[in-house]
Amino acid sequence: MRxxxxxxxxxxSYGVVDGTMLREADKAFRVRYPDLRAAITAGKLDxxxxxxxxxxxxxxxxxxxxxxxxxxKVLCVGVNYRPHIEEMxxxxxxxxxxxxxFPGSQTGHGQELIRPAxxxxxxxxxxxxxxxxKRARHxxxxxxxxxxxxxxxxxxxSVRDWQNHTPQFTAGKNFATSGSMGPWLVTSDEIPxxxxxxxxxxxxxxxxxxxxxxxxxxxxxxxxxxxxxxAELLPGDVIATGTPGxxxxxxxxxxxxxxxxxxxxxIPGVGLLANPVADE
Numbered sequence: 583m584r585x586x587x588x589x590x591x592x593x594x595s596y597g598v599v600d601g602t603m604l605r606e607a608d609k610a611f612r613v614r615y616p617d618l619r620a621a622i623t624a625g626k627l628d629x630x631x632x633x634x635x636x637x638x639x640x641x642x643x644x645x646x647x648x649x650x651x652x653x654x655k656v657l658c659v660g661v662n663y664r665p666h667i668e669e670m671x672x673x674x675x676x677x678x679x680x681x682x683x684f685p686g687s688q689t690g691h692g693q694e695l696i697r698p699a700x701x702x703x704x705x706x707x708x709x710x711x712x713x714x715x716k717r718a719r720h721x722x723x724x725x726x727x728x729x730x731x732x733x734x735x736x737x738x739x740s741v742r743d744w745q746n747h748t749p750q751f752t753a754g755k756n757f758a759t760s761g762s763m764g765p766w767l768v769t770s771d772e773i774p775x776x777x778x779x780x781x782x783x784x785x786x787x788x789x790x791x792x793x794x795x796x797x798x799x800x801x802x803x804x805x806x807x808x809x810x811x812x813a814e815l816l817p818g819d820v821i822a823t824g825t826p827g828x829x830x831x832x833x834x835x836x837x838x839x840x841x842x843x844x845x846x847x848x849i850p851g852v853g854l855l856a857n858p859v860a861d862e
Contacts, residue, residue: 583598583627583631583768583769583771583772584766584768584769584853585598585630585732586604586646586766586767587649587650588604588644588645588647588690589645590643590645594647595607595612596612596617596618597636602641603638604640605636605638606639607630607634608635611633612636615630617651618649619650619651619818622713622715622817622818623818625715645692646690646691647764648688648689648763649734649763652818653818653820654818655682655815655819656684656685656688657819657821658682658683658709658738658755658821658822659679659800659823660680660681661679661799662679662824663798663827664797665793666829668827669827669829670829670831670832675799677808678800678805678808678809680808680809681750681752681755682756683822686758687757687758687759687760687761689761690763690764691857693759694858695739695759695839695845696759696861696862697839697859697862698741698760699861700744701744702840703742704740704742704838704859705739705830705838705839706785706790706830707740708735708736708737708781708825708845708848709736709738709781709822709824709847710779710822710823710849710852711735711736711822711823712731712734712776712820713818713819713820714729714730714731714818714819715729715730715731715732715770717815718806718814718815719814719815720811721807723803723806724803726803726807727774727803730770730802731817732767732770733767733768733849733852734763734765734767735849735852735853736761736763736820736855737763737783737857738825739757740754740829741754741755741757744757762855763820764853765853765856766853768851772851777795778795779794779852780792780794780849781795781826781848782847783825783848784846785830785837785839785845787844790829790837791825791829792826797826841860845857845858845859
Protein backbone atom coordinates (compact mmCIF):
# COMPACT_ATOMS: atom_id res chain seq x y z
CA MET A 583 0.00 0.00 0.00
CA ARG A 584 1.23 3.48 -0.90
CA UNK A 585 0.19 6.29 1.43
CA UNK A 586 0.48 9.99 0.65
CA UNK A 587 -0.13 13.30 2.38
CA UNK A 588 -1.27 16.16 0.18
CA UNK A 589 -2.75 19.61 -0.05
CA UNK A 590 -5.37 21.16 -2.31
CA UNK A 591 -5.86 24.86 -1.68
CA UNK A 592 -6.00 25.23 2.11
CA UNK A 593 -7.16 21.64 2.59
CA UNK A 594 -4.55 19.18 3.90
CA SER A 595 -5.32 15.49 3.95
CA TYR A 596 -3.98 12.01 3.21
CA GLY A 597 -5.00 8.81 1.53
CA VAL A 598 -4.07 5.76 -0.52
CA VAL A 599 -2.34 6.01 -3.90
CA ASP A 600 -3.98 3.87 -6.57
CA GLY A 601 -2.15 4.15 -9.88
CA THR A 602 -2.35 7.78 -10.96
CA MET A 603 -5.13 8.55 -8.49
CA LEU A 604 -5.21 9.30 -4.79
CA ARG A 605 -8.19 8.05 -2.75
CA GLU A 606 -8.64 10.35 0.24
CA ALA A 607 -9.42 8.97 3.68
CA ASP A 608 -13.08 9.59 4.45
CA LYS A 609 -14.14 12.42 6.75
CA ALA A 610 -15.09 10.21 9.70
CA PHE A 611 -11.67 8.55 9.64
CA ARG A 612 -9.88 11.90 9.40
CA VAL A 613 -11.85 13.30 12.36
CA ARG A 614 -10.44 10.48 14.49
CA TYR A 615 -6.98 10.51 12.88
CA PRO A 616 -6.34 13.97 11.42
CA ASP A 617 -3.08 13.09 9.70
CA LEU A 618 -1.10 10.07 8.59
CA ARG A 619 1.10 10.18 11.67
CA ALA A 620 -2.01 9.88 13.87
CA ALA A 621 -3.27 6.90 11.86
CA ILE A 622 0.11 5.17 12.21
CA THR A 623 0.23 5.93 15.94
CA ALA A 624 -3.19 4.36 16.41
CA GLY A 625 -2.21 1.30 14.38
CA LYS A 626 -4.99 1.95 11.89
CA LEU A 627 -3.30 1.57 8.50
CA ASP A 628 -5.35 -1.53 7.67
CA UNK A 629 -8.51 0.36 8.57
CA UNK A 630 -7.33 3.30 6.44
CA UNK A 631 -7.23 1.05 3.39
CA UNK A 632 -10.93 0.36 3.89
CA UNK A 633 -11.82 3.98 4.73
CA UNK A 634 -11.02 5.77 1.48
CA UNK A 635 -14.51 6.78 0.42
CA UNK A 636 -13.54 10.44 0.46
CA UNK A 637 -12.71 12.48 -2.62
CA UNK A 638 -10.59 10.99 -5.40
CA UNK A 639 -7.81 13.19 -6.78
CA UNK A 640 -5.42 12.89 -9.68
CA UNK A 641 -1.90 12.64 -8.27
CA UNK A 642 -0.69 15.37 -10.61
CA UNK A 643 -3.57 17.60 -9.51
CA UNK A 644 -2.56 17.93 -5.85
CA UNK A 645 0.47 19.25 -4.00
CA UNK A 646 2.22 16.27 -2.44
CA UNK A 647 3.64 16.88 1.03
CA UNK A 648 6.27 14.82 2.80
CA UNK A 649 4.40 11.59 3.65
CA UNK A 650 4.77 12.44 7.35
CA UNK A 651 4.51 16.26 7.38
CA UNK A 652 4.83 16.53 11.17
CA UNK A 653 7.28 13.93 12.51
CA UNK A 654 8.47 14.24 16.08
CA LYS A 655 12.00 13.43 14.88
CA VAL A 656 13.91 13.25 11.60
CA LEU A 657 17.20 11.43 12.20
CA CYS A 658 19.74 11.18 9.40
CA VAL A 659 22.76 8.91 9.15
CA GLY A 660 25.95 10.23 7.58
CA VAL A 661 28.83 8.39 5.88
CA ASN A 662 27.03 5.03 5.80
CA TYR A 663 28.15 3.77 2.37
CA ARG A 664 31.85 2.96 1.93
CA PRO A 665 32.22 4.74 -1.46
CA HIS A 666 30.85 7.93 0.11
CA ILE A 667 33.12 7.53 3.13
CA GLU A 668 36.12 7.27 0.81
CA GLU A 669 35.19 10.19 -1.44
CA MET A 670 34.69 12.44 1.58
CA UNK A 671 38.07 11.46 3.05
CA UNK A 672 36.62 9.97 6.22
CA UNK A 673 37.25 6.77 8.15
CA UNK A 674 34.67 4.02 8.54
CA UNK A 675 32.92 5.01 11.79
CA UNK A 676 32.68 2.70 14.78
CA UNK A 677 29.11 3.83 15.40
CA UNK A 678 26.39 5.37 13.22
CA UNK A 679 26.93 9.08 12.57
CA UNK A 680 23.51 10.49 13.47
CA UNK A 681 22.39 14.07 12.95
CA UNK A 682 19.02 15.81 13.00
CA UNK A 683 16.96 17.50 10.31
CA PHE A 684 14.07 19.76 11.22
CA PRO A 685 10.71 18.93 9.58
CA GLY A 686 10.65 22.42 8.02
CA SER A 687 13.79 21.64 6.06
CA GLN A 688 11.81 19.11 3.99
CA THR A 689 9.37 19.50 1.14
CA GLY A 690 7.38 17.02 -0.93
CA HIS A 691 7.63 15.45 -4.37
CA GLY A 692 7.43 17.93 -7.23
CA GLN A 693 8.06 20.96 -5.03
CA GLU A 694 11.03 23.30 -5.33
CA LEU A 695 14.24 22.70 -3.43
CA ILE A 696 15.57 26.10 -2.40
CA ARG A 697 19.25 26.91 -2.84
CA PRO A 698 19.99 29.40 -0.05
CA ALA A 699 21.29 32.82 -1.02
CA UNK A 700 24.14 32.44 1.49
CA UNK A 701 25.87 29.65 -0.41
CA UNK A 702 26.63 28.26 -3.85
CA UNK A 703 27.63 24.86 -2.41
CA UNK A 704 24.21 23.22 -2.49
CA UNK A 705 24.62 19.46 -2.92
CA UNK A 706 22.37 16.43 -3.52
CA UNK A 707 22.28 13.21 -1.49
CA UNK A 708 19.80 10.52 -2.54
CA UNK A 709 18.77 8.17 0.27
CA UNK A 710 16.32 5.52 1.43
CA UNK A 711 14.33 6.56 4.50
CA UNK A 712 12.01 4.58 6.71
CA UNK A 713 9.22 5.57 9.08
CA UNK A 714 8.74 4.12 12.54
CA UNK A 715 5.39 2.39 13.08
CA LYS A 716 5.19 2.04 16.86
CA ARG A 717 6.93 3.24 20.00
CA ALA A 718 10.43 1.82 20.05
CA ARG A 719 12.94 1.73 22.88
CA HIS A 720 15.84 -0.70 23.40
CA UNK A 721 14.90 -2.68 20.30
CA UNK A 722 17.12 -5.57 19.24
CA UNK A 723 18.34 -6.06 15.67
CA UNK A 724 16.42 -9.32 15.46
CA UNK A 725 13.12 -7.55 16.15
CA UNK A 726 13.86 -4.19 14.52
CA UNK A 727 12.03 -4.51 11.19
CA UNK A 728 8.79 -5.16 13.09
CA UNK A 729 8.93 -1.49 14.11
CA UNK A 730 8.99 -0.12 10.54
CA UNK A 731 5.74 1.26 9.12
CA UNK A 732 7.16 1.82 5.63
CA UNK A 733 9.78 3.24 3.30
CA UNK A 734 10.19 6.28 1.07
CA UNK A 735 12.76 8.19 -0.97
CA UNK A 736 14.70 11.01 0.66
CA UNK A 737 16.84 13.85 -0.73
CA UNK A 738 19.19 15.10 1.98
CA UNK A 739 20.07 18.45 0.45
CA SER A 740 23.35 19.66 1.95
CA VAL A 741 24.78 23.16 2.06
CA ARG A 742 28.39 22.02 2.21
CA ASP A 743 30.23 25.14 3.37
CA TRP A 744 27.78 25.57 6.25
CA GLN A 745 27.94 21.85 6.99
CA ASN A 746 31.73 22.18 7.31
CA HIS A 747 31.74 25.19 9.61
CA THR A 748 32.10 22.80 12.56
CA PRO A 749 32.27 19.01 13.10
CA GLN A 750 28.50 19.14 13.70
CA PHE A 751 26.38 18.88 10.52
CA THR A 752 23.31 20.75 11.79
CA ALA A 753 23.74 24.12 10.07
CA GLY A 754 24.31 22.69 6.60
CA LYS A 755 21.42 20.27 6.79
CA ASN A 756 18.58 22.49 7.93
CA PHE A 757 18.07 25.37 5.52
CA ALA A 758 14.35 25.69 4.81
CA THR A 759 13.06 23.35 2.08
CA SER A 760 16.58 22.26 1.18
CA GLY A 761 15.59 18.57 1.25
CA SER A 762 12.65 16.45 0.23
CA MET A 763 10.85 13.24 1.10
CA GLY A 764 8.32 11.15 -0.80
CA PRO A 765 6.59 10.80 -3.11
CA TRP A 766 4.69 8.47 -0.76
CA LEU A 767 5.18 5.90 1.96
CA VAL A 768 5.26 2.25 0.85
CA THR A 769 4.12 0.05 3.72
CA SER A 770 6.61 -2.46 5.05
CA ASP A 771 4.51 -5.51 4.11
CA GLU A 772 5.43 -4.76 0.48
CA ILE A 773 9.16 -4.66 1.29
CA PRO A 774 9.91 -7.49 3.73
CA UNK A 775 13.66 -7.22 3.04
CA UNK A 776 14.83 -3.62 2.38
CA UNK A 777 18.41 -4.81 1.79
CA UNK A 778 17.45 -5.90 -1.74
CA UNK A 779 16.61 -2.32 -2.76
CA UNK A 780 18.77 -0.23 -5.06
CA UNK A 781 19.05 3.55 -5.30
CA UNK A 782 19.86 5.89 -8.18
CA UNK A 783 20.18 9.67 -8.03
CA UNK A 784 19.92 11.59 -11.30
CA UNK A 785 20.67 15.24 -11.97
CA UNK A 786 19.03 16.58 -15.11
CA UNK A 787 18.71 12.98 -16.30
CA UNK A 788 22.37 12.10 -15.70
CA UNK A 789 23.12 9.32 -13.22
CA UNK A 790 25.17 10.73 -10.36
CA UNK A 791 24.77 8.09 -7.64
CA UNK A 792 24.07 4.37 -7.61
CA UNK A 793 23.99 2.19 -4.53
CA UNK A 794 22.63 -0.98 -3.00
CA UNK A 795 21.01 -0.88 0.43
CA UNK A 796 22.81 -4.16 1.11
CA UNK A 797 26.07 -2.15 1.13
CA UNK A 798 25.17 0.04 4.11
CA UNK A 799 27.86 -0.02 6.80
CA UNK A 800 25.09 0.04 9.42
CA UNK A 801 21.98 -1.66 8.08
CA UNK A 802 18.42 -0.72 9.01
CA UNK A 803 18.09 -3.18 11.94
CA UNK A 804 21.38 -1.92 13.38
CA UNK A 805 20.25 1.71 13.00
CA UNK A 806 17.03 1.00 14.85
CA UNK A 807 18.90 -0.86 17.58
CA UNK A 808 21.37 2.01 17.97
CA UNK A 809 18.87 4.89 17.83
CA UNK A 810 16.48 3.23 20.28
CA UNK A 811 19.34 2.79 22.72
CA UNK A 812 19.55 6.57 23.27
CA ALA A 813 16.03 7.74 22.33
CA GLU A 814 12.47 6.53 22.29
CA LEU A 815 11.36 6.53 18.67
CA LEU A 816 7.73 7.43 18.11
CA PRO A 817 5.30 6.47 15.35
CA GLY A 818 5.93 8.73 12.38
CA ASP A 819 9.60 9.36 13.19
CA VAL A 820 11.78 9.33 10.08
CA ILE A 821 15.27 7.84 9.75
CA ALA A 822 17.27 8.47 6.56
CA THR A 823 19.88 5.77 6.07
CA GLY A 824 22.72 7.58 4.26
CA THR A 825 23.84 8.32 0.72
CA PRO A 826 26.01 6.37 -1.78
CA GLY A 827 29.11 7.75 -3.43
CA UNK A 828 28.91 10.32 -6.21
CA UNK A 829 27.88 13.49 -4.39
CA UNK A 830 28.60 16.83 -6.04
CA UNK A 831 31.19 17.91 -3.47
CA UNK A 832 33.44 14.97 -4.33
CA UNK A 833 33.55 15.65 -8.08
CA UNK A 834 36.23 17.54 -10.01
CA UNK A 835 35.10 20.22 -10.46
CA UNK A 836 32.37 20.07 -7.80
CA UNK A 837 28.83 19.71 -9.12
CA UNK A 838 26.68 22.11 -7.14
CA UNK A 839 22.94 22.39 -7.61
CA UNK A 840 21.69 25.55 -9.30
CA UNK A 841 18.34 27.06 -10.22
CA UNK A 842 16.66 25.11 -13.01
CA UNK A 843 18.22 21.76 -12.10
CA UNK A 844 16.04 18.69 -11.58
CA UNK A 845 17.01 16.10 -8.95
CA UNK A 846 15.54 12.59 -8.95
CA UNK A 847 15.94 9.88 -6.32
CA UNK A 848 14.76 6.58 -7.80
CA ILE A 849 14.29 3.46 -5.67
CA PRO A 850 12.43 0.74 -7.62
CA GLY A 851 9.67 -0.72 -5.50
CA VAL A 852 9.52 2.45 -3.39
CA GLY A 853 9.11 5.36 -5.78
CA LEU A 854 10.71 8.19 -7.71
CA LEU A 855 11.14 11.48 -5.85
CA ALA A 856 11.68 14.42 -8.21
CA ASN A 857 12.25 18.08 -7.36
CA PRO A 858 13.28 21.18 -9.30
CA VAL A 859 15.82 23.56 -7.80
CA ALA A 860 15.19 27.28 -7.36
CA ASP A 861 17.16 30.14 -5.85
CA GLU A 862 16.08 31.69 -2.56
